[in-house]
Amino acid sequence: MKGLREQLWNNEWTYVIPNFETKYVIQNFDDVNEKYEKYDNNWIIFGIWKGKVAVFNNEDPSIILKSISRWKLYK
Helix, strand or coil: CCCHHHHCCCCCCEECCCCCCCCEEECCCCCCCHHHCCCCCCEEEEEEECCEEEEEECCCCCCEEEEEEHHHEEC
16 A cells, blocks of 8 residues: 555654455554544554554555554454
């Protein structure tokens, strides 16, 4: 997808090619991310950094969480 690499916070993040076969569910929406609970709960990873991931929503790729702890997601 175009533009995802530019969504990463900085150069310390590693861009990963999105794998549309592997979708994740967020199991813990904290205060910062609770506004995303209303969307379809299927997410695809496109960035990693120090135990955190950047994800976009499978149904609406324009919905992006630029940073969420990896432990909050499961397959």
